Amino acid sequence: MIDEFEKENKDLKKPTILGMIDAKPAFDVVRRSNLIRKLHHLGLSEQSVLLIDSLYTNATTKIKWNGQLSESFDIEQGVQQGLTQTTKEYFHKLGDNVILLCTIEKAGNPIEWVLQFNISSNIPYSSDNNINPFLPEEIRKRLSIVGNYDLQISTIKTDDGGSYECTSNKNGVLEKHLAILSIVTPPTEILIQNVQDNKVSGTEGQILALNCTALGGKPPPVVKLTVSGVSVLVTGNQSVQYTNRQVPRDFDRQTVTCTVNHSESSTAFMKTAMIYLNCSSSDISEGMTDVNIFYASPETLVGDPICREVLQTLNLTTIVIDDFHTIATWGGDIDGKPAFRKWFQYIHM
Structure with missing residues (x-):
């Protein structure tokens, strides 16, 4: 519209004057x-x-005007x-x-x-x-x-x-x-996120995110994250994260170790947790319609909901339980003490 107005005035040999109003930010x-x-x-x-x-x-x-400065x-x-x-x-x-x-x-x-x-x-x-x-x-x-x-x-x-x-x-x-x-102050603690009972849970083939965070510390402390048995090493300041979008079975039962070093600490802070991967339903059920014997640990047999669901679809005649002899002695509370491996108490002979 402005271009047309300007061309029209130019043809009529008239000046074009525009007034622009800028709204305040x-x-x-x-x-x-x-x-x-x-x-x-x-x-x-x-x-x-x-x-x-x-x-x-x-x-x-x-304000400077004609070489002169106003009062502040x-x-x-x-x-x-x-x-x-x-x-x-x-x-x-x-x-x-x-x-x-x-x-x-x-x-x-x-x-x-x-x-x-x-x-x-x-x-x-x-x-x-x-x-x-x-x-x-x-x-x-x-x-x-x-x-x-x-x-x-x-x-x-x-x-x-x-x-x-x-x-x-x-x-x-x-x-x-x-x-x-x-x-300068040392960190007060190190945390591994999403940990319960020193365990990090995940599912094979899905995303697994591991995060180590140091609480406090100036300057920011150096944090290192490693996973035993696999080639994982991540370092950074204050907090680091490792993400695997399709975590393989190799990560199951591996140890996550978070270490924090700081100039004001003579010893490093360290915390560990164990990775427990649930089986993917496709891996368990594929080609298993004629399975007669199923070998598993109590943690997988009872604690893995996907495994429990798939087991109900199989025609099993025998279930082999890892460390069977411990069921009777460590499966339940003894003298008021917690079970050594709690999943044993959910298995009935």
Whole structure:
């Protein structure tokens, strides 16, 4: 339509003037605090939320017109333009002395350090070379400004961990450097997902997913997943997963081992589980219409629902049970103790 209108005016030797109205993006009219809370509710890590929030906290700007700069004013809406931010993470042990580097060059306005207390507030730590006199004495005496307005924290403690921000306004552009101080800690536990009674259950020919996850640990610990008897070795940080979309019978009765190594642990965390694969119905029933003898362990004979279903369709005369002699002695509870192999108690002689 616009092209036709322009051609018509061109033929009539008339100018074409268009007025374009651009609707405001949703971000310009939605309260930022609500958006930040939404990120938190969506499950983003606290560090990620703080990093995004820092882009818009105490943000100011100036307008340059005919070579002159206006007074600074707060940026209350819209997506920031021309913002420069860098990030670095530091890993230190309790009691260490750490220097958080500020990558901003001074250009008239003060260079300030703040600790991001939460997503809505910061704690001022310094302005240029001056430490905030209103900080608690225990914190203030361990702080100093060194080098290029770098923040030094002596004998760090658990509460010192967090996100520190070095900021300065340079010619109307807010520059920020985020320094994340993480206290080195070992993981507390390692988990193998979908494990019950130290067993990982699956079905032959179907998807089998094995997942090892370390709980806690900074920096992220190294996790290794192996399966005995088959060529499976997966390594990664914090969490690893191995997926076989058509798991073969070779995986049955193999041991999954998850190992976690961390610089703060003298010994590795380790957890194991046994893989138990149910038989696929096609594998059991195919070509078995004339079976007279069926040999199986109690776990398969009684505990595998597919096996039980197929057995009902077969004309069997004899069932051979692995470790038959243990039925009488270990098949049920003895003196109040759990059965050694619980499936024996479901087999009746």
